[in-house]
Amino acid sequence: xxxxxxxxxxxxxxxxxxxxxxxxxxxxxxxxxxxxxxxxxxxxxxxxxxxxxxxxxxxxxxxxxxxxxxxxxxxxxxxxxxxxxxxxxxxxxxxxxxxxxxxxxxxxxxxx
Amino acid sequence: xxxxxxxxxxxxxxxxxxxxxxxxxxxxxxxxxxxxxxxxxxxxxxxxxxxxxxxxxxxxxxxxxxxxxxxxxxxxxxxxxxxxxxxxxxxxxxxxxxxxxxxxxxxxxxxxxx
Numbered sequence: 001x002x003x004x005x006x007x008x009x010x011x012x013x014x015x016x017x018x019x020x021x022x023x024x025x026x027x028x029x030x031x032x033x034x035x036x037x038x039x040x041x042x043x044x045x046x047x048x049x050x051x052x053x054x055x056x057x058x059x060x061x062x063x064x065x066x067x068x069x070x071x072x073x074x075x076x077x078x079x080x081x082x083x084x085x086x087x088x089x090x091x092x093x094x095x096x097x098x099x100x101x102x103x104x105x106x107x108x109x110x111x112x
Numbered sequence: 113x114x115x116x117x118x119x120x121x122x123x124x125x126x127x128x129x130x131x132x133x134x135x136x137x138x139x140x141x142x143x144x145x146x147x148x149x150x151x152x153x154x155x156x157x158x159x160x161x162x163x164x165x166x167x168x169x170x171x172x173x174x175x176x177x178x179x180x181x182x183x184x185x186x187x188x189x190x191x192x193x194x195x196x197x198x199x200x201x202x203x204x205x206x207x208x209x210x211x212x213x214x215x216x217x218x219x220x221x222x223x224x225x226x
Binding site (some may be wrong): 024031035041042043044045048050086088090097098099100101102105106107 | 139143153209
């Protein structure tokens with residue numbers, strides 16, 4: 001079946017270090033979304049990427065969609081303790097279903 | 113103002129019981145979803161309704177039955193609860209079921225089956 005894997009599964013960083021999570025789909029995607037879930041919270045939408053090779057920035061966060069539209073990455077520059085949480089990508093396959101497939105998530109812990 | 117609300121927030125029950133979780137959204141969205149998040153944080157879609165019509169029905173046990181009385185409400189009824197049903201259940205909504213729509217998640221219902 002269609003799968004979206006994320007690596008790493010866990011990441012511990014010192015505050016101020018950079019962090020990157022990678023998202024890889026087994027099928028081509030129409031678009032990809034990124035969500036953040038704080039500990040004990042619910043997923044909150046961060047951004048959406050639609051075009052092949054697209055790059056978007058939100059302050060210290062940089063999101064990229066691969067040229068083949070099968071992978072994506074989220075890079076955080078100079079992490080802060082407020083960045084703690086689980087980051088999910090969610091891809092919509094081009095196969096025509098309405099179903100977003102969520103990635104396996106990357107749990108980020110930031111040590112002060 | 114809560115956009116997507118769920119009740120109850122916590123649910124502890126015995127195996128074999130039947131329970132319901134309720135979800136309401138006040139965003140005026142047409143589409144609502146149920147997701148299950150297990151202990152490893154994997155988030156999997158279970159069902160989706162668009163304007164009270166079922167459009168996504170994943171391979172879940174038929175002990176789980178969603179019901180949408182109107183487009184602002186999507187409830188989840190679970191019969192004969194099993195230990196493996198313990199998880200966090202999230203309700204979500206989006207404007208339409210089409211691509212490029214943001215999903216807004218509720219706070220979650222933490223279900224523990226003993």
